[in-house]
Amino acid sequence: MKGALDGLVVLDLTRMLAGPYATMMLADQGARVVKIEPPGGDGTRRNGPHLEGALRMEGGGFGAYFASINRNKESLTLDLKTAAGKAALLKLVAQADVLVENYRAGVMERLGLGYETLREHNPRLVYAALRGFGDPRSGASPYAHWPAYDPVAQAMGGIMGITGPQPGGAPTKIGPGVGDIAPAMFLAYGIAAACWQAQRSGQGQFVDVAMVDAVLAVCERMVFQHSATGEVPGPEGNGHPLLCPFGLFPARDGHVSLGVPNDRFWAPLARLMGQPELATDPRYASSEARLARRAEVDRIVGAWTARHSKAELAALLGGEIPFGPVFGADDIFADPHFRARAMLVETEQPGAARPLTVAGTPVHLHGTPGGVRRRAPLAGEHTQQVLQDFGFAADEIAALQAAAAR
Structure with a gap:
């Protein structure tokens, strides 16, 4: 059976963790996600660990980091710094439903590919941006030009300030990249909401999520506590400030x-x-x-x-x-719950003799089940097929492939 988002076409210009995680969520539920990579491929392809024998970035391959969050996607290589690459993207945009990017504010505008330009080519387009401190269109943060990664979002969004081994002690970074993943989840939610509106109105819109805002939303308790009491919640140890034990x-x-x-x-x-x-x-x-x-x-x-x-x-x-x-991870791999719930999924790792296990999707739609259907793509693996599907002529495809190979 097809996923609930079957037919939704998403152009994915994201990198690192937050953006790719958001588009992974859409792909897991059946959207066609075309990952648009620069010549040479997304740099996170080189991030390990690597299974023995696995194809490395130099051959278009990828490590476990990339494999986990880019499954179910197709890969198209375009050089957006060239006139031909920009023209190709505009042709893709005209037929897409969603474009997602997580560059710093102003990068797409400098390329001549900002939201206002793209919506002229497709008024239905849902343009989604994920940045450390948001996009100025929604409110100009004084930190809008700061680069941000997971630890920055955890620190400034408040979650570190209420996390620590001892009440009143030093703050602690949370293990998984919640500063990336929580914003990704909010972005996927925002995209779905905007697509529902576009389906009914014929008009797309700009969707903006700031990493620090998303972390603060996860920390909603500290907000109402401070508002109600004037106190500044601090690290809570391994307990709960309002419940015991x-x-x-x-x-x-x-x-x-x-x-x-x-x-x-x-x-x-x-x-x-x-x-x-x-x-x-x-x-x-x-x-x-x-x-x-x-x-x-x-x-x-x-x-x-x-x-x-x-x-x-x-x-x-x-x-x-x-x-x-x-x-621990060994307990999770051994426990029957996670196998029964399809939360440990084996995927092909090109070049390796054994599969790589990645975390499955926790969202189960019984009528249109999502999940991990195929491995992450090799760099540019689907360039020819995607361009054909979007109506590019054979000579255009050859020229774009030659430019991307340089």
Whole structure:
């Protein structure tokens, strides 16, 4: 069955992580995503790790970084610094639904390919931009000219400021690139919304997401906390500022996460810990009382969890209260949940003797299922086919391929 976005044509001028992740989300749901790469290919193709024998960038290949977020896409090589390359892009734009780019503000305008120019060639075009501090069209940030990557977005968007191993301690960067991936998710959402509007009105629009804005949106709790109390939320350790017990606790062979979001779960936890009296003791019986004695409650719960293995705690707590063992990658690969949910998908890695496993899509549409259908493309692998499909003549295709090869 075809994906829900089957028929949607997306021109992908993005690079690094944030932009390609957004277009990957569209491709996973069936959109035709044409990745437009410069001569020589996207530089992130060289990023490792590489499987043994895998084709490297010099041969049009790619490492695991590129493979993970560019699956389900086609690759077209164009030199947008040449008149012929720009003309080719305009011809593609005239037939596309979406164009996505994540250059710094002003780059596309300097190329003569800004939104105002492109919409003259296609009024239905949804033009999506992802930048560190947004596009001036939506509000001119004083940092609009600053380059931004994941750590910058995490720092200025607020998420680092409320993350750290100790309450009141130093801030901590979150492991995965949420400064890239959260903005990518918002961009994909914005594109889908704009496409729905374009389908009904015949008019496209400019979609703008700033990386720091998206991170702040993820940190919505700190905003209302500061507004309501005037306090500045800081690192929260492994707990929760409003709930107790709620967070990370030691196990005999690692750590587990458990949460008591309301009093309903406190009684069964007290019973399973062998201390049922805690459920009625006024010092601990209510959420407010436990929060007032957070350190004491955490010590009681932690002393109990530390006596048990993660497997023992799973047997005791699983299905009774919100609970989960802390998994490493090896645990995830071994756990049946992720295979059953198609979250570990094997893809071909050109040149390698074995496949590369990438994370699948968590969005399951039963009538039009998405997912990983094919590997990431070799650099320029689909140039001829894409140009043919968009109505380019054989001599035009040959000239563009020759220019891209230089």
